[in-house]
Amino acid sequence: MTQPSIRANTILDCQGLACPMPIVRTKKAIESLIPGEVIEVQATDRGSLADIQSWAKKTGHHYLGTVEEGGGGMLKHFIRKAASSEEKQDLSYPHTTTADQLQKLQADAITKLVVLDVREPAEYAFEHIPGAVSIPLGELEHRMNQELDSNTAIHVVCRSGNRSDIACQMLSEAGFSKVHNVISGMSGWTGAVEGIRAKEGGRANHE
Amino acid sequence: MNDFTNQQIQAYKPMTPAELASIVMNKQELYILDVRNEEDYSDWRIEGHGITSANLPYFDLLDGVEPALELLPEQGDVLVVCAKEGSSIFVAERLAESGRSSITYLQGGMKAWSEHLEPVHIGKLQDGGDLYQFVRLGKGCLSYMVLSGGEAAVIDSLRMTVVYKQFAFSRGARITHTIDTHLHADHISGGRALAEETGATYYLPSKDADEVVFAYSPLEHRSELRVGSTDLAIQPIYSPGHTIGSTSLIIDGQYLISGDILFVESIGRPDLAGKSGYWAGHLRTTLYDTYAALPKKLIVLPAHFSKYTELGEGGKVAAKLGDLFESNPGLHFTDEDTFRKAVTEQLPPQPNDYERIRQVNMGKETLTQDEQRDMEIGPNRCAIHDN
Numbered sequence: 040m041t042q043p044s045i046r047a048n049t050i051l052d053c054q055g056l057a058c059p060m061p062i063v064r065t066k067k068a069i070e071s072l073i074p075g076e077v078i079e080v081q082a083t084d085r086g087s088l089a090d091i092q093s094w095a096k097k098t099g100h101h102y103l104g105t106v107e108e109g110g111g112g113m114l115k116h117f118i119r120k121a122a123s124s125e126e127k128q129d130l131s132y133p134h135t136t137t138a139d140q141l142q143k144l145q146a147d148a149i150t151k152l153v154v155l156d157v158r159e160p161a162e163y164a165f166e167h168i169p170g171a172v173s174i175p176l177g178e179l180e181h182r183m184n185q186e187l188d189s190n191t192a193i194h195v196v197c198r199s200g201n202r203s204d205i206a207c208q209m210l211s212e213a214g215f216s217k218v219h220n221v222i223s224g225m226s227g228w229t230g231a232v233e234g235i236r237a238k239e240g241g242r243a244n245h246e
Numbered sequence: 247m248n249d250f251t252n253q254q255i256q257a258y259k260p261m262t263p264a265e266l267a268s269i270v271m272n273k274q275e276l277y278i279l280d281v282r283n284e285e286d287y288s289d290w291r292i293e294g295h296g297i298t299s300a301n302l303p304y305f306d307l308l309d310g311v312e313p314a315l316e317l318l319p320e321q322g323d324v325l326v327v328c329a330k331e332g333s334s335i336f337v338a339e340r341l342a343e344s345g346r347s348s349i350t351y352l353q354g355g356m357k358a359w360s361e362h363l364e365p366v367h368i369g370k371l372q373d374g375g376d377l378y379q380f381v382r383l384g385k386g387c388l389s390y391m392v393l394s395g396g397e398a399a400v401i402d403s404l405r406m407t408v409v410y411k412q413f414a415f416s417r418g419a420r421i422t423h424t425i426d427t428h429l430h431a432d433h434i435s436g437g438r439a440l441a442e443e444t445g446a447t448y449y450l451p452s453k454d455a456d457e458v459v460f461a462y463s464p465l466e467h468r469s470e471l472r473v474g475s476t477d478l479a480i481q482p483i484y485s486p487g488h489t490i491g492s493t494s495l496i497i498d499g500q501y502l503i504s505g506d507i508l509f510v511e512s513i514g515r516p517d518l519a520g521k522s523g524y525w526a527g528h529l530r531t532t533l534y535d536t537y538a539a540l541p542k543k544l545i546v547l548p549a550h551f552s553k554y555t556e557l558g559e560g561g562k563v564a565a566k567l568g569d570l571f572e573s574n575p576g577l578h579f580t581d582e583d584t585f586r587k588a589v590t591e592q593l594p595p596q597p598n599d600y601e602r603i604r605q606v607n608m609g610k611e612t613l614t615q616d617e618q619r620d621m622e623i624g625p626n627r628c629a630i631h632d633n
Contacts (some may be wrong), residue, residue, distance in 0.1 A: 057330060057332040058304070058328065058329060058330065058332045058333045059304050059305065059308075059332055059333040059336045060332070062304075062305045062308070063308060063336075066305075066308055085620065086329045086330065089283050089285055089286065090283050090303070090305060093283040093284060093285070093303060093305065094303075094305040097305075097306065
């Protein structure tokens with residue numbers, strides 16, 4: 040039952056609170072987050088599990104998943120604040136691959152393809168392409184030279200293709216020559232995945 | 247703040263599950279604003295002849311109740327409902343603050359509603375006996391109490407055993423028998439607990455008890471049970487199909503307790519233990535041979551109902567066996583193949599947590615009250631037409 044802890048930007052303690060308070064508090068807390076940041080909501084009211092998903096869906100925030108802590112019945116919900124810039128599909132990095140093409144490339148590749156996942160750690164923890172390297176967009180600048188090879192082909196993914204577009208531009212400017220943006224990102228990915236959700240038997244976000 | 251100059255803050259009050267039950271059973275009118283999430287609402291909600299309901303999740307009303315005010319009728323009673331009551335109080339308070347009068351909320355929410363039992367008098371038995379049906383409106387479960395000569399038998403008892411104990415006490419009766427017509431899969435049986443608490447004998451069909459880990463008395467075909475000092479008999483009739491042990495009871499030659507074999511508007515499903523193919527044949531024999539040979543004047547009293555339209559006069563769920571052979575679609579599958587298809591294909595989803603509920607009823611798993619409550623949330627779904 041040991042789950043590696045999932046990094047979030049802020050933690051909200053709603054333990055012992057009954058509905059509607061977990062959602063009321065989450066709504067208030069998320070207002071002070073920067074778009075794209077992740078909140079961890081700790082709740083003991085089981086009703087919060089379905090409600091927080093419905094609420095997130097309606098408000099446009101991105102429900103990442105929930106982990107259950109040991110025997111104490113504590114639920115940790117992870118939500119990423121909606122980023123308005125992500126809604127616009129205004130991509131500027133020219134070298135793109137679709138998720139389906141990437142899947143085919145992976146299947147045909149003799150050596151392992153480098154897939155770089157630039158989403159937040161919590162998003163990665165719940166679901167990612169097997170073998171993908173996790174470097175959140177906000178940390179890419181500091182980590183790229185140490186962790187990535189500028190001569191290798193790199194396929195960059197995020198949720199929808201927008202953060203990866205920015206990441207591709209950053210990498211390209213830094214001299215990485217074979218970088219591809221995977222347009223539609225994880226939302227278009229139909230191949231195998233790893234992570235907490237995969238372990239739970241492929242349970243979907245919205246059952 | 248000026249909003250309040252011409253808008254008076256109204257009071258809002260709790261409504262108990264018993265008050266709501268009386269409205270539903272007497273077919274009175276009520277507007278229900280259900281503030282649970284859409285999935286829960288579409289899965290299971292309060293229904294009745296006079297009930298109008300709408301769903302607007304509380305988390306859509308955090309910025310203001312205007313969307314609700316637009317939806318509600320201009321006047322008349324409104325009951326706000328949620329899972330436990332917290333969110334309905336939250337919404338009711340804001341509706342009252344906005345000036346809407348006649349606002350109530352359901353005390354204890356759907357959890358309490360799911361546990362409420364409403365006793366209905368079914369009829370008199372010989373020598374001053376009485377038969378009562380306990381209607382669990384929130385889940386569609388029906389249990390029964392036979393009262394005679396200071397003794398009581400409880401049939402298909404639910405886990406809210408205190409209700410039966412209080413009722414028997416108020417009638418000056420001692421509970422001597424608790425009987426389960428079959429091993430239930432949709433709710434946790436109270437039969438064994440009630441027997442332990444009252445010193446009664448717990449009866450269960452032995453063919454359903456293969457795996458049970460506690461002592462019980464077998465409910466045997468034609469081995470009569472007697473309640474009270476009179477000749478009042480409970481006659482078990484072996485009637486497999488919903489489960490392999492399912493046993494019906496003829497009470498006082500007047501009533502047929504049909505368990506989950508025959509309902510008012512449907513018939514039982516044979517698939518809740520994963521043996522639908524095997525049990526479909528038994529179900530057909532029970533309905534089309536065994537039941538067909540019983541006196542048509544018997545009043546059928548099932549263990550469940552699925553739609554509020556099955557609630558008859560005063561809220562009771564009952565029908566003459568002869569009438570059901572006319573009107574019940576489950577008794578009109580002419581050939582065996584059509585019948586088999588109807589009871590094995592395109593069945594409604596299974597009851598929530600049905601496999602674990604069976605484990606609990608076999609005594610293999612012990613749960614806290616809260617866990618039991620959570621596990622039973624949702625409709626019973628024991629009939630083939632529960633879609």
